[in-house]
Amino acid sequence: MSSAKPIRLALLGCGTVGTEVVRLLHDQADDLTARIGAPLELVGIAVRRPGRQRGDLPVDPELFTTDALGLIKRDDVDVVIEVVGGIEPARTWLTEALRAGKSVITANKALLAEDGGALHDAAAEGNADLYYEASVAGAIPLLRPLRESLHGDRVTAVTGIVNGTTNFILSSMASTGAGFNEALEEATELGYAEADPTADVEGFDAAAKAAILASLAFHTRVTAADVFREGMTGVTAGDMASAKEMGCTIKLLCIAQRGADSVSVRVHPAMIPLTHPLAGVGDAFNAVFVETEAAGPLMFYGRGAGGRPTASAVLGDIVAAARNKLTGTRAPSESNYAKLAVRPIGESLTRYHISLDVAERPGVLASVAGVFADHEVSIATVRQSGREDDAKLVIVTHSAPDAALAATVEALSRLDIVRSIASVLRVEGGAG
Amino acid sequence: MSSAKPIRLALLGCGTVGTEVVRLLHDQADDLTARIGAPLELVGIAVRRPGRQRGDLPVDPELFTTDALGLIKRDDVDVVIEVVGGIEPARTWLTEALRAGKSVITANKALLAEDGGALHDAAAEGNADLYYEASVAGAIPLLRPLRESLHGDRVTAVTGIVNGTTNFILSSMASTGAGFNEALEEATELGYAEADPTADVEGFDAAAKAAILASLAFHTRVTAADVFREGMTGVTAGDMASAKEMGCTIKLLCIAQRGADSVSVRVHPAMIPLTHPLAGVGDAFNAVFVETEAAGPLMFYGRGAGGRPTASAVLGDIVAAARNKLTGTRAPSESNYAKLAVRPIGESLTRYHISLDVAERPGVLASVAGVFADHEVSIATVRQSGREDDAKLVIVTHSAPDAALAATVEALSRLDIVRSIASVLRVEGGAG
Incomplete structure (x- = not known):
């Protein structure tokens, strides 16, 4: 279909995503050639075990190698695709590739969130493309809109459900009334949760993605270490029931907000x-x-994980990088000019939903309300449900600095009349 | 912030969208300069009445001119932004600009849907950029994802709510039980519908957008004339109630589907x-x-109209065109290699929801069912509700060629026992 010289690709990693990348490159070869103006040619695949059976993968077995660095350094490689994950050796590989002027496509959210700045620097040094659409929200075209489409506007907030495992668990808790452990078990059985679900349920995965999104949205380098993170293992069936009573549900959110001259980035469950x-x-x-000054609210929805959806995002980036190679150009480089400070969580304005078990005694509400007043936290609603000598107070606050809210909870826990703090959840999205 | 030579812009039109473009260029000037690497400079604004009061618009009155063509031809103009609308003189202006190598940003859906191919040809001739994100779904970054992000995947269907006026009307009918006229009146009062709502309620606006979406999704030139179009003025309160009974709602949809070697593109109300x-x-x-082979289902959501949201999309395109001017490159050109045939509506597979008033008499259902069988249309569900001598049959079919379904309805109307056909609606999205 084209007489142009092929664009040569090196693939690092051939697991769930890598095999689907290979399949799509094969199955869509004619279309890709037509769209790019030159054919794509896969010239090598770096894996740990080249002899491993890979079933019906439409690829010459000779392409497999254990020498990733050797493959990257080959003169005939134009584009390097990394779907291995983890910080090292991926960082060494991609830095080497970018400095040598090879375009890099990566799905590696951990590396981007920890050291994306260094990768962008290497890309600038080598005048190479660095694309990573697959690193956040899998198949959803999200980073390109943030990097390009919204560059004529000012993003004020990004609020996302960016972890499929925890969303499956919370959706299941909401629809069946199950507790966290039961829902996690179901997710594991269905293949939505890994054997060790820590990275998902403790919010590490979402925090990495939050850092990437905040960096793009606010033209500021944000790393995973800048992101306040709270997992969702503490969300109970009771919390979900309480959310329902309020006309709410609970989601694990990544939230990045822009202030006048700072940003705040956090991951936590919220009503x-x-x-x-x-x-x-x-x-x-x-x-x-995504909320912006001019465009108003926007939402992007789709599959956040899975081999084929993630491979779709990788392929989109391959097409872009290949077109740029052909025309001798480069994608817009990193935009980090704003260099906004990252506010600690204590300074973020949030709202709390607090559920207390209290003694049934006159003056309880007055004492509790006094604690809120002492911390200059304003109460939006109180619901009191009493039994003989055991009552429950559910309080939703107005917006206040998170530190003031946390101090309020701490002070409440020291009140004699408070038997226990049943739950504390942040409230977002105008709930309450 | 930058010592680079400014990128010079000519604006054609200064109505609702144009004034917001001017405002954003002014308010975000520093950010835009930082993101682009050079300042933007508005060098002229073509309008019909240059003397008209434009309030507090932050712009030198000297910039206004009635000579659009003269402005476009100025040597110092790099990018032409058209927010006038309509076929002529916009087509002449933009063709002239593109051939002269000036990048064009336009929100003109009617022109793109009627003669987008000629504009793309002119862009190729002049080696210029042609961007039109604002022409479909206003602020939603949708065309860039289709033009770029999804180019490593195969789009199989695009189903959209792309007209805000009719969505407001249908949402209002669904929530209040109002009829079409009442809901239209409310939309007009609130400024969601124009004095003459024909283009919206008869689906012309959505059909133009459907042509643009189908062209991008399927790498095939599709024009408004290729789009089957049916308005939503016939949707009644009774239809909406019937939809609710089925667990459905009614939306005016634009639907573009890919077959093996053809596409079908249509606009009509559907359950x-x-x-x-x-x-x-x-x-x-x-x-x-958007449904694709690898990514799975995706959805893009946001404001489809309004001065500021539309201006946000225009500004995003301005940034892209300006960056390309600076680096001497061009966006990926039109991708129309697939050249798929456009199937007429009769060959499209659809499903019908048919509501009939019939005589209450033994054998009615058998006669009616016989008509479906004669046309090889398979029935999915029948609900019968009878009164003394007047009964109602609500029938939902399985998928069949639209021509067979239309012929079935025509044959039903000729049955003696059918007193009237109360409504016929297509059913989409797995309903029913």
């Missing part, structure tokens, strides 16, 4: 109203809600 | 299940649901 577009995002789907 | 992501898109919001 959101059922009327919020993110509330209806069920199963293992991802969605990212 | 969709309340569980479909598009069902929850309320008010005047737009959303586009």
Whole structure:
């Protein structure tokens, strides 16, 4: 279809995503050639075990090698695709490739969130492309819109469900009334949760993605270490029931907000109203809600994980990098000019939903309300449900600095009349 | 912030969108300069009445001119932004600009849907950029994902709510039980509908957008004339009630589907299940649901109209065109290699929801069912509700060629026992 010289690709890693990249390159070869104006040619695949059976993968077995660095350094490699994950050796490989002027496509959120700046620097040094659409929200075209489409606007907030495992668990808790452990078990059986679910349920995965999103949205380098992170293992069936009573559900959110001259980036479970577009995002789907000054609210929805969806994002980036190679150009380079400070969580304005078991005694509400007043936290609603000598108070606050809210909870826990703090959850999206 | 030579812009039109473009260029000037690497400079604004009061618009009155063509031809103009609309003189202006190597940003859906191919040809001739993100779904970054992000995947269907006026009307009918006229009146009062709502309610606006979406999704030139179009003025309160009974709602959809070697593109009201992501898109919001082979389902949601949202999309395109001017490159050119045939509506596979008033008499259902069988249309569900001598049959079919379904309805209307055909609606999104 084209007489142009092929664009040569090196693939690092051939697991779930890598095999689907190989398949799509094969199955869509004619279309890709037509869209790019030159054929793509896979010239090598670096894996740990080249002899491993790879079933019906449509690829010459000779292409497999254990020498990733040797493959990257080959003169005939134009584009390097990394789907291995982890910090090292990926960082060494990609830095080497970028400095040598090879375009890099990566799905490696951990590396980008820890050291994306260094990769961007290497890309600038080598005048190479660095694309990573697959690193956040899998198949959803999200980073290109943030990197390009919204560059004429000012993003004020990004709120996302960016972890499919935890969304599956929370959706299941919401629809069946199950507790966390039961829902996690179901997720594991269905293949939505890994044997060790820590990275997902403790919010590490979402925090890495939050750092990447915040960097792009606010033209500021944000790393995973800048992101406040709280997992969702503490969300109980009771919390979900309480959310329902308020017309809400609970989601694990990544939230990046822009202030006047700072940003705040955090990951935690939160109550959101059922009327919020993110509330209806069920199963293992991802969605990212973007607010801007001019465009208003936008939402991007789709599959956040899985071999083929992730490979679709990788292929989109391959087409872009290949076109740039052909025309001798480069994607817009990193935009980090704003260099906004990252505010600690204590300074972020949040709202709390606090559920207390208290003694049934006159003056309880007055004492509790006094603690809020002492910390200059304003109460939005109180619901009191009493039994003989055991009552429950559910309090939703107005917005206040998170530190003041945390101090309020701490002070409440020291009140004699407070038997226990049943749960504390942040409230987002205008709920409450 | 930058010592680079400015990128010079000519603006054609200064109505709702144009004034917001001017405002954003002014308010975000520093950010835009930092993102582009050079300042933007507005060197002229072509309008019909240059003397008209434009309030506090932050612009030198000297910039206004009635001579659009003269402005376009100025040597110092790099990028031409058209927000006038209509076929002529916009076509002449933009063709002239593109051939002269000036990048064009346009929100003109009518022109793109009628003669986009000629504009793309002119862009190729002049080696210029042609961007039109604002022409479909306003602020939603949708065309860039289709033009770039999804180019490593195969789009199989695009289903969209792309007209805010009709979505407002249908959402209002669904929530209040109002009829079409009442809901239209409310939309007009609130400024969601124009004095003459024909282009919206008869589906002309959506059909133009459907042509643009189908062209991008399927790498095939599709024009408005290729799009089957049916308006939504015939949707009644009774239809909406009937949809609710089925767990559905009614939306005016643009639907573009890919077959083996052809595409079908159509705009019509349809029932969709309340569980479909598009069902929850309320008010005047737009959303586009994209299905692909590898990525799976994707949805893009946001404001489809309004001065500032549309201007946000225009500004994003300005940034892209300016960056390309600076680096001497060009966006990926039109991709129309697939050249798929456009199937007429009769060959499209659809499903019908048919509501009949019939005589209450033994054998009625058998006669009616016989008509479906004669046309090889398979019935999915029948609901019969009878009164003394007047009964109602609600029939939902399985998928069949639209021509067979239309012929079935025609044959039913000729049956003696059928008193009237109360309504016929297509059913989409797995409803029913």
